[in-house]
Amino acid sequence: MSVRVGDLLKTGSQSFSFEFFPPKTDAGEEALWSALGELEPLAPTFVSVTYGAGGTTRDRTVAITGRIARQTSMVPVGHLTCVGATVDELRAVVTEYGDAGVHNVLALRGDPPGGPGGEWVAHEGGLNYASELVSLVRDGGDFCVGVAAFPDPHPASGSHEVDVQVLKAKQEAGAEFAISQFFFKSESYFDLLARARSIGVEIPIIPGIMPVTNLAQITRFAALSGADFPAEIAAEFAAVDEADVRALGIEKASQLCRELLDGGAPGLHFYTLNRSTATREIYAHLGLGASA
Numbered sequence: 007m008s009v010r011v012g013d014l015l016k017t018g019s020q021s022f023s024f025e026f027f028p029p030k031t032d033a034g035e036e037a038l039w040s041a042l043g044e045l046e047p048l049a050p051t052f053v054s055v056t057y058g059a060g061g062t063t064r065d066r067t068v069a070i071t072g073r074i075a076r077q078t079s080m081v082p083v084g085h086l087t088c089v090g091a092t093v094d095e096l097r098a099v100v101t102e103y104g105d106a107g108v109h110n111v112l113a114l115r116g117d118p119p120g121g122p123g124g125e126w127v128a129h130e131g132g133l134n135y136a137s138e139l140v141s142l143v144r145d146g147g148d149f150c151v152g153v154a155a156f157p158d159p160h161p162a163s164g165s166h167e168v169d170v171q172v173l174k175a176k177q178e179a180g181a182e183f184a185i186s187q188f189f190f191k192s193e194s195y196f197d198l199l200a201r202a203r204s205i206g207v208e209i210p211i212i213p214g215i216m217p218v219t220n221l222a223q224i225t226r227f228a229a230l231s232g233a234d235f236p237a238e239i240a241a242e243f244a245a246v247d248e249a250d251v252r253a254l255g256i257e258k259a260s261q262l263c264r265e266l267l268d269g270g271a272p273g274l275h276f277y278t279l280n281r282s283t284a285t286r287e288i289y290a291h292l293g294l295g296a297s298a
C-alpha cells in the first residue's frame with residue numbers, strides 16, 4: 007500500500023523532511039547517495055527530489071525517487087514542473103512516477119529562464135499555473151500532491167495577499183500539503199500561516215529551512231528565489247570571520263527551527279544541497295535524533 011505524505015501529516019506527529027537535487031556528474035551522484043545514506047538513520051517523514059529547470063532532469067528525478075522507493079526505508083516525493091512540457095508529456099511523467107512506486111508529487115509551476123521574476127510564457131499545449139498541475143496529477147492516479155508556499159512575496163506576484171489566494175486555489179485543486187520557500191525569521195512563517203488560515207487555507211504548511219553555510223551562496227540563492235535575506239542578518243554574518251560563517255549559520259538555523267517548532271509548525275523541511283552534515287548538526291542542536 008502506498009504511503010501518502012498527507013496522511014502522515016494528519017497523524018499530528020511533527021514531520022521532518024529533506025530535499026535533494028538530481029546531480030549532473032558521477033561524483034555528484036555518489037555524494038547524493040552518501041548523503042541519503044547518512045540521513046536515513048534520522049528516519050525522515052519523507053525526502054524530496056527537485057525537477058530541474060526546463061524539465062531537464064525529468065529522467066534523473068524519476069529514476070532517483072524510484073530508487074529511493076525501492077531500495078531505502080524512506081518515502082520519496084518527486085517534484086514536477088510545468089516548464090517546457092505539454093499536458094501529454096506531463097501526464098506521461100506522472101505515469102512514470104506511479105510505475106516507479108512514487109505516489110507523492112510536489113506540483114510546481116517552475117521558473118521562466120530569467121528566474122522567478124522573469125516573464126512566464128506557457129509552453130504550447132502546456133499549463134500556466136501549479137494549480138492546474140495539481141489537478142493533472144490528481145487525475146493521473148492515486149497521488150498525494152504537495153505545493154509551494156511563500157513567506158516572502160513571490161517575485162512575480164509581489165503581494166502576500168495574492169500568494170495566499172494562489173495557495174488556496176492549489177488547495178481547492180486537491181493539494182494536501184505545502185512546503186515553504188526558505189526564509190530567515192520565524193515571524194515570516196507565522197505571518198504566512200495567519201494570512202493563509204484567515205482565508206480558509208487548511209492544509210499543513212511545512213517551513214523550508216536553508217542553513218547559511220556560505221555567505222556568497224546564500225545571497226545568490228536568495229536573489230534567485232526571491233527570498234528576503236534581511237540586512238540585519240546579513241550584517242551579523244558579515245561581522246564574523248569567513249571560517250566562522252558556517253558555525254553561525256548552524257546556530258541561527260537551529261534557533262529558527264526551535265522557534266518554529268515551539269510555535270506549532272507541523273515540522274521542518276531541510277534544503278540539504280545534497281549534503282548531510284548541516285542537517286545532522288541542526289538535528290543534534292535540537293536534540294532530535296542521531297548526533298552529527
Ligand SMILES: Cc1cc2nc3c(=O)[nH]c(=O)nc-3n(C[C@H](O)[C@H](O)[C@H](O)COP(=O)(O)OP(=O)(O)OC[C@H]3O[C@@H](n4cnc5c(N)ncnc54)[C@H](O)[C@@H]3O)c2cc1C
Pocket residue numbers: 055056057058059060085086087112113114115116117122134135136137153154155160161162163164168169172175185186187188214
Ligand atoms: C518547496 C519548493 C520546491 C521547489 N522545487 C522546484 C523544483 O523542483 N523545480 C523548479 O524548477 N522549481 C522549484 N521551485 C521553485 C518554483 O517553481 C518557483 O518558485 C515558481 O516561480 C513558482 O512556482 P509555484 O509552484 O508556486 O507556481 P504558481 O503557484 O503557479 O505561481 C506562479 C506565479 O503565478 C501566479 N499565479 C498562480 N496562479 C495564478 C492565477 N490563477 N492567476 C494569476 N496568477 C497566478 C502566482 O502569484 C505566482 O506569481 C520550488 C519552490 C519551493 C518553494
